[in-house]
Amino acid sequence: MNRNKCIANIKAGYLFPEVAKRRREYAQAHPDAKIISLGIGNTTEPILPHIDRGLTEGAAKLATFEGYSGYQDEGIAELRERISKVFYKGQFGIDEIFISDGAKCDIGRLQLMFGAQTPAAVQDPSYPVYVDGSVLIGAGGGWEDSGYKGITYLPCTAENDYFPDLSALKPNCLIYFCSPNNPTGAVAGREQLAVLVRAAQKNGSFIIFDAAYSEYIRDSGLPKSIFEIDEAKTCAIEVNSFSKPAGFTGVRLGWTVVSKELKYSGGESVNADWSRIASTVFNGASNISQAGGMAALDSEGLAEIRKLSDFYLGNARLIRNVLVKAGIVCTGGDNSPYIWARFPGRDSWEVFTEILEKCQVITTPGSGFGPSGQSFIRFSAFGHRADVEEACERLKKL
């Protein structure tokens, strides 16, 4: 049995397991150290009571004759309808909203749907699954210098207001675009997204819009969905998740919007293919998680989402303040739970190690998100308040 060449093309470990490994090694060498993580984007706060009641009731219901349910490949109709209403002003039918077990999993399935022949373009830096998943499916090749062959890296830096120059786009590609961005925390404005949509339309590309952090937007002028832009339905797929707004990282629930207006160049329906993918290699999100999702999207649930995201944004403010006071240039943290901090002229992993050794704080090295992430560190605002406060005290040493 030969090893699949595509998986062999992927470099080293996935970023976060690598961070976890370095943490374990440090902890073994320093058994007394109290390590605090501002590293991975894993939520830490309990699920709030109303939403959790949705989950427990969803679980209890399965023990009853009336409430039992089995496979729901594409999701429970009521939840699909509610998502359309809450997030998209009802502009999508239930058969255009597909419930998933999370944004990352659906991105993997989207890559399967578009296949090896569809080139990928990513914001640089970006969330690793866009690139790693593209390489896995064969849409990207081996590692060369600072990136994978065949992947178009679109630098997003302070100089371009974290919005890429789209003239480098190949035709007929998938453009992965995350806003609020992971890792930079930057949020694209309405005009920027309109430029993105026009660019996709013009060169026959599709946008995979990752809106997983949309509920962290506080500036009411900023778009929360690509579908706020005219005609985006004809060139964009939106992926979203309950993980970060409702603390569902361990519950597993998300959704993907594929409009029936989205067509391949031959006129075939992308929506129909996505439905085929859902029934072939997926069996739906847990019905318990879906019951929790229903609770999360009524008025009490939405208030809890606000409260929880406010809490993490409070953490973000604390971290940002301490970095700014230390003279470190950073972005994000206002409409996003990530702070992107610059350490000019230095290597990201080296700064990661310095922060770990001096402060016993885990961060994420920016270079793990792409070549333009070099010299940056991502601080995550997911953490208990006391831990974040303690981490901030320690970061003053920097």
Next chain:
Amino acid sequence: MNRNKCIANIKAGYLFPEVAKRRREYAQAHPDAKIISLGIGNTTEPILPHIDRGLTEGAAKLATFEGYSGYQDEGIAELRERISKVFYKGQFGIDEIFISDGAKCDIGRLQLMFGAQTPAAVQDPSYPVYVDGSVLIGAGGGWEDSGYKGITYLPCTAENDYFPDLSALKPNCLIYFCSPNNPTGAVAGREQLAVLVRAAQKNGSFIIFDAAYSEYIRDSGLPKSIFEIDEAKTCAIEVNSFSKPAGFTGVRLGWTVVSKELKYSGGESVNADWSRIASTVFNGASNISQAGGMAALDSEGLAEIRKLSDFYLGNARLIRNVLVKAGIVCTGGDNSPYIWARFPGRDSWEVFTEILEKCQVITTPGSGFGPSGQSFIRFSAFGHRADVEEACERLKKL
């Protein structure tokens, strides 16, 4: 944007949505008909109390500071350990048991791991995802006559005791093998599985052993796992699920065993690649489902699994009896929830339609499971007892 050629290669709809569509059409044309489904393998009975308590407590715990948990990519260690103990006499370490959201989903990810260059061989008939997923990833090509190009169909019929002639196997392929089999209900004996393992070893192939129905085996002489065969660790991956034994079709929980002894021809670790897949395009099963899985595998939970599978096997006996009395030759239904019934010289979809029209009973046409399924009908034993009894009454008309 061009449509992926691989998805274009897949013929018509996935079998079960197609069955559902025909049911809807019949129901619309006959609004008064009381249709009973013995079609898809969706569980119908409530989750039993002890296991459900595991689920509700798992959900409630997430609202507490101490009990909250987030991402668990490869699964909670305690559950991995318990699975190893309950199903494999503890012969696997926790890092060889990977928790999933179900067998079908993991089969899709296995296909991603092995990629387009690894040919597939399937029992014919077989569960559609092996073939459809292989075509999706590019390991199979377009439809030709009665099968997909590049897929090796291994006929399993009464004539060969439902165990295939393995001399047709290509080298270095993935052999999908399901026992107890879906759809035939046949269970491979120990000597047959030993023949399978030797054949895989001999030609450099790996076995994907689907044991999703293992808890339906009542004959103590029959193997429940491929790992009961010597050296299977070096050439087999086992996929399993809580769906059918514990009624978790809507809860989503399964597991896959990838031994550290499993190596590619170049010596690389398959286990390491599988771990990479899990962290790249998957984010773990729901922690609530995993709490339910823990409850399902203690002594009370295992007694409930026995009770639930006994119930469905009771249904299977009723269906089998009525078919046998009608002079229809069938297999399965004793160590499996499926009965495979033969209608010589007839087309499966035609028989499907006849049963629907005469009895208002939904079944699954055997031809949907592969060329050797032609002239067969699969009856599923998943249903409420009263419905199964009523369906059996009606089937006497055949």
